Structure formats: structure tokens, C-alpha cells
Amino acid sequence: MPKPETPTPDTPEKTAAQAVMFANRLEKWHKHLGKWARRTSVSCYRLYDRDIPEVPLAVDLYTEKETGARHLHIALYERPYEKSEEAEELWMAAMREAAADVLSIPLENVHTKIRRRQRGEDAQYEKVASSGRRIHIDEGGSTFLVNLDDYLDTGLFLDHRPARLMVRSEAAGTRVLNLFCYTGAFSVHAAAGGAASVTSVDLSKTYLAWAADNLAINGFSGELVHADVKAFLASAKREGLRWDIIICDPPTFSNSKRAVESLDINRDWPELCRSCLALLSPGGVLYFSTNSRSLKFDPDLIGGAFARDGAQVEDLSEQSIPEDFRNRNIHRLWKFTQGHS
16 A cells, blocks of 8 residues: 655745745636636636645635625645644645735635545535625626535536536526536526426525525526435336436435435446436436546446437537636536437
8 A cells, every 4th residue: 555645844935935836827827717707708717726736726716796806715625645734724824815915806805615535425515614605696697696605615616617508508498407406506597598497406405495596586486306316306207207408417426314325426327317318308408417537437338218219428528618627527528318209
């Protein structure tokens, strides 16, 4: 077994040098992406993602819709070695100050978190504070509430921006089902695109309430279902329900006590896709996405409705990752189109 990495101890000089490198890289990407963001009307985007190995941070910029105030959300990835809590806090403070200074953002608008590897419960459900403060941001003409302090994730996964806008462009007149809906971003875009109906399913009452708020501030409502997705799919099949568009973006792993059974997407994805395909109307579309890099996708493993009705599958992974994400493996996305039989 390889020994854990042992870094050289932090010194004020080492931390200061890393802060300078970090600030320089932030300034570079802000100039480049700022032009792209203005040209494409994107107000929230990723500025930095472990670009420098010694500075393992993810930095996202959020702009408030009403005031134009800018915020930074800085998340520290779990290091491959131990560092004392005190040393980590001092290091994070230096990076926070460097980011605030180089981008001329008030220090109180720079929000920092330590992200650890997901173990068991879904990472986005982990609460780290209780400020209750949410800000309004814009995406594609719709408004969303994000919380930059209380959870490891903010309520909006920026890497799925293109997929959300894709669903919006295809939603007119359709019945849409959003599984593992989180805060309902796909649901809002579907409704904004003119969907005939939108059903959103999640196991968290907190996030379903958040989804309801996101829908309401855009002038929409929809069916919000508090349920385990596997159980919901089984029930929907028994009832003969059908949808024209299904979005399925599950966590990689969940052993929530509220679920009927654990979810391991590397193991369960064929069954999950098979269950979704069985609920598609003729010619309907399933968007299936995962953050798992170890999932081995093979449509032959799905069988069932996929094989029987002649569904087609297209890998949209590359085109679904936006320009602000240099990590082209942040997620994978497939589009299944059901046969017309």
C-alpha cells in the first residue's frame, strides 16, 4: 500500500507564494471568461478548478440579479494528506483574501467551504451552516435562489447549464418528469419552455420546498412528489403513467435512511434507465447524467424497453459541458430517444 503523501510544512512564505499564484490565475480567467459571460449573458460561472495543484480549490462567481453584487463561492477539495484544522483555516483565509483583493469583491461576499469525499449521504444534503440567506441569480432569463453558506452545494450545479437550456428548448407542450430534482432547476427551465406539465421528485423535503420556491418566483407551479425515486418509478409503471421528457441525474451513491434501499449508480444505472424508458411516451426522450467516472456505460445492459422498442442513444457529454469548466469529465450525459412503436 503506498504511503500517504507528506507535504512540506506550511510557512507564511509558502502560503503567500501560493496566494500570489492563485490570484494571478483568477485574474487571468476572470478576464477571459468575463468576455464570454457578457457575450452569452451568463451571470454565474466557474472561475477556477484546481488549476494549480498546490491550490486545490473550486471557485464559482455568482452575480445577484437585483443588485449586480458579486459573490465568490470557494470550496476546498479534500487533500490527500492531513493538515491541522488551524493550519487549514489560516491557509483558506489567505486564499480568500487574495481572491477578494484581485477581483475587487468585498470580503464578506467570499464564501468558503471544505469539501470532503462523499461518504454515504448525498453531498448536496450536508448542512454546514444555518444562515438561511439565499440570493436571486439569473440563468437563461429565469430566476433561481442559491444559498452560498449553508450547504456544501449552492442549489445550482453550474456544469449542467447547457443541459437545462437544452431541456428548455425542447419542452413546449410536453409532459416532463424531473427525477432526483434537487432544487428544481430543470423543472423551472422546462416550465419556462412551455411544458404542459412538470413533475419533480426528490427524497428531501427541504429541497422540494426549495424547488417550489424556484418555481413560484418564476410564476410557475408543478407537481412536487416527496418519494424515493425507485419506488416512484415502480408506482408510476403500475399506474400506466407516461412522460415525454424525463431527466434523471442521480447521486453516485446514497444510503439515505428514508430510501427503500441504497443507491449505487455504478451498479444500478441499467435498472434505473430501464425503469425510466418504460415510462416514456412514443418518441419521448430520457436525459441520463452521472458524475461517476467509473460508471461503465453499455446500452446493451439495459435491455427491456430499450431493446424492444428500438430506442436510440446519443452521448452528449462533450457538448453538454460549458466553456467555464476546464474539467471535461465533470459529468457525462446521454440522450435516449424512445421508439415510436
